[in-house]
Amino acid sequence: xxxxxxxxxxxxxxxxxxxxxxxxxxxxxxxxxxxxxxxxxxxxxxxxxxxxxxxxxxxxxxxxxxxxxxxxxxxxxxxxxxxxxxxxxxxxxxxxxxxxxxxxxxxxxxxxxxxxxxxxxxxxxxxxxxxxxxxxxxxxxxxxxxxxxxxxxxxxxxxxxxxxxxxxxxxxxxxxxxxxxxxxxxxxxxxxxxxxxxxxxxxxxxxxxxxxxxxxxxxxxxxxxxxxxxxxxxxxxxxxxxxxxxxxxxxxxxxxxxx
Amino acid sequence: xxxxxxxxxxxxxxxxxxxxxxxxxxxxxxxxxxxxxxxxxxxxxxxxxxxxxxxxxxxxxxxxxxxxxxxxxxxxxxxxxxxxxxxxxxxxxxxxxxxxxxxxxxxxxxxxxxxxxxxxxxxxxxxxxxxxxxxxxxxxxxxxxxxxxxxxxxxxxxxxxxxxxxxxxxxxxxxxxxxxxxxxxxxxxxxxxxxxxxxxxxxxxxxxxxxxxxxxxxxxxxxxxxxxxxxxxxxxxxxxxxxxxxxxxxxxxxxxxxxxxxxxxxxxxxxxxxxxxxxxxxxxxxxxxxxxxxxxxxxxxxxxxxxxxxxxxxxxxxxxxxxxxxxxxxxxxxxxxxxxxxxxxxxxxxxxxxxxxxxxxxxxxxxxxxxxxxxxxxxxxxxxxxxxxxxxxxxxxxxxx
Numbered sequence: 001x002x003x004x005x006x007x008x009x010x011x012x013x014x015x016x017x018x019x020x021x022x023x024x025x026x027x028x029x030x031x032x033x034x035x036x037x038x039x040x041x042x043x044x045x046x047x048x049x050x051x052x053x054x055x056x057x058x059x060x061x062x063x064x065x066x067x068x069x070x071x072x073x074x075x076x077x078x079x080x081x082x083x084x085x086x087x088x089x090x091x092x093x094x095x096x097x098x099x100x101x102x103x104x105x106x107x108x109x110x111x112x113x114x115x116x117x118x119x120x121x122x123x124x125x126x127x128x129x130x131x132x133x134x135x136x137x138x139x140x141x142x143x144x145x146x147x148x149x150x151x152x153x154x155x156x157x158x159x160x161x162x163x164x165x166x167x168x169x170x171x172x173x174x175x176x177x178x179x180x181x182x183x184x185x186x187x188x189x190x191x192x193x194x195x196x197x198x199x200x201x202x203x204x205x206x207x208x209x210x211x212x213x214x215x216x217x218x219x220x221x222x223x224x225x226x227x228x229x230x231x232x233x234x235x236x237x238x239x240x241x242x243x244x245x246x247x248x249x250x251x252x253x254x255x256x257x258x259x
Numbered sequence: 260x261x262x263x264x265x266x267x268x269x270x271x272x273x274x275x276x277x278x279x280x281x282x283x284x285x286x287x288x289x290x291x292x293x294x295x296x297x298x299x300x301x302x303x304x305x306x307x308x309x310x311x312x313x314x315x316x317x318x319x320x321x322x323x324x325x326x327x328x329x330x331x332x333x334x335x336x337x338x339x340x341x342x343x344x345x346x347x348x349x350x351x352x353x354x355x356x357x358x359x360x361x362x363x364x365x366x367x368x369x370x371x372x373x374x375x376x377x378x379x380x381x382x383x384x385x386x387x388x389x390x391x392x393x394x395x396x397x398x399x400x401x402x403x404x405x406x407x408x409x410x411x412x413x414x415x416x417x418x419x420x421x422x423x424x425x426x427x428x429x430x431x432x433x434x435x436x437x438x439x440x441x442x443x444x445x446x447x448x449x450x451x452x453x454x455x456x457x458x459x460x461x462x463x464x465x466x467x468x469x470x471x472x473x474x475x476x477x478x479x480x481x482x483x484x485x486x487x488x489x490x491x492x493x494x495x496x497x498x499x500x501x502x503x504x505x506x507x508x509x510x511x512x513x514x515x516x517x518x519x520x521x522x523x524x525x526x527x528x529x530x531x532x533x534x535x536x537x538x539x540x541x542x543x544x545x546x547x548x549x550x551x552x553x554x555x556x557x558x559x560x561x562x563x564x565x566x567x568x569x570x571x572x573x574x575x576x577x578x579x580x581x582x583x584x585x586x587x588x589x590x591x592x593x594x595x596x597x598x599x600x601x602x603x604x605x606x607x608x609x610x611x612x613x614x615x616x617x618x619x620x621x622x623x624x625x626x627x628x629x630x631x632x633x634x635x636x637x638x639x640x641x642x643x644x645x646x647x648x649x650x651x652x653x654x655x656x657x658x659x660x
Binding site for chain 2: 054056057078099100102105125130131148149150152158162173176
């Protein structure tokens with residue numbers, strides 16, 4: 001099984017910047033597994049898989065829409081994990097879901113099913129540091145890293161504690177807001193990346209609001225990498241086909257590699 | 260303010276838990292704001308000048324204390340003595356004003372000039388718009404698109420008061436979705452905006468803080484019961500959506516011998532459903548499917564059309580201090596008319612749930628004194644009830660249970 005932090009550090013040591021696309025598990029259906037495979041094929045370093053939830057309060061309109069379509073199609077978290085378990089990927093998978101999905105399944109079952117499906121980490125945006133102690137321990141028992149988010153609203157003491165507790169890498173929240181594309185890169189993206197980099201040796205990846213190759217490159221001058229969700233999913237929503245999403249991720253990869 | 264020692268309804272623990280329920284399950288972006296709010300509330304609530312300003316607003320602006328009415332006519336029908344705590348007589352027509360005056364006063368103290376709220380029936384939205392107008396604060400209220408249709412009068416009231424009403428278009432387009440949108444707005448504007456949550460739900464400190472602002476209901480009712488009835492009622496009944504009016508009145512009687520009964524709509528009976536879950540910031544009971552997807556509540560009452568419930572109710576149910584019952588929309592409509600025709604009081608559909616249960620349980624309650632928190636007046640509901648009685652298809656669509 002792949003250790004998330006080691007995997008990332010190996011890539012970084014080779015001079016590469018990290019690219020992690022987000023795919024909503026179950027959207028498009030069929031086609032989402034091909035979207036994951038396509039992203040891996042064009043050289044991303046991990047894939048974040050959304051396990052759709054009915055009430056995604058951290059998500060903007062794009063991810064809300066893909067989650068809703070997936071749920072309307074009858075997808076469930078166990079189905080998403082079962083489909084991925086049949087595949088083998090060269091890069092680690094990271095789950096992104098809301099805590100009720102985890103709580104309902106039970107920490108240990110959730111973590112062990114993630115591990116069985118080739119996952120190395122989990123991002124649970126409504127499980128902040130103070131509430132995540134039990135889950136982090138249960139996840140760790142199955143080799144799953146619980147990744148914490150550091151947001152621009154936190155002071156340095158809080159960010160330092162988050163860096164200490166986060167496992168695998170630290171997810172820098174690029175702006176004060178929900179997920180979604182922004183025409184201009186928020187200055188907070190660079191600020192939070194700088195602050196977190198000064199506080200930890202763990203990889204720091206910026207997500208939320210990273211919208212195109214130019215923004216990814218600008219962030220990667222400070223951060224170790226980027227997480228891109230809405231910009232990818234919007235292309236799939238617009239075209240109904242995974243290929244537009246894969247091409248977009250390929251263009252981000254190319255831009256990061258040209259740095 | 261309390262007349263009791265709070266054995267059963269005291270402060271939550273440091274993590275904001277009532278027993279095993281509560282907590283702070285919010286995006287990290289909001290955590291500093293939750294911690295700041297907790298500190299600000301703790302400081303304010305210990306400050307005599309804040310307390311006295313709040314009390315002054317409750318008496319001079321909201322019109323408290325609200326009355327206590329012994330209802331002799333309907334008591335004949337029920338076979339028990341029905342006593343109403345008249346929150347319907349407060350300014351803006353429901354108990355919601357207590358919490359809103361507390362929170363907007365706190366927002367002012369914290370230097371926040373912009374208020375965001377969610378609303379179901381519109382009562383919390385109207386109360387928030389009212390207080391924001393009074394304090395000169397900008398006000399945005401999220402309301403489900405379905406609720407906007409069934410509560411047109413309240414939408415206009417909010418607009419008249421200077422608030423902007425934004426429709427929540429996702430999911431069932433009711434209260435749950437209005438909370439989602441309000442939380443997203445809060446995530447996006449947390450540095451400038453105060454989130455005035457309308458019930459005893461959400462992340463700590465909201466369930467505790469909102470209860471404390473509503474404690475006045477129970478404290479008054481306790482004193483009034485002792486003055487008018489010579490002691491505690493046998494049973495205290497309140498409707499429960501998120502559960503703010505219920506914790507308000509329960510808090511006055513939790514440490515007495517009175518039985519506490521919360522009444523949920525059958526289409527949104529979170530406690531009745533009995534499955535713990537986490538949504539909108541706290542761990543509580545939650546109507547959800549086997550995979551943890553939150554179910555859409557269905558109730559004739561927009562104010563109770565919510566799949567979750569405040570964490571303190573989950574705790575009171577778990578320890579057996581309160582019991583939770585449910586009633587159907589049909590039973591509620593019958594109770595709504597019964598109170599109107601026997602007492603000349605048109606209740607809101609929400610507290611009509613409480614009365615519906617009392618009617619249903621009248622054999623069990625025979626000879627007892629039953630205190631019902633009449634949490635709001637029914638003006639907002641008369642058009643909807645009229646449409647339902649006339650067989651209007653769209654109105655019937657809103658009452659499926």
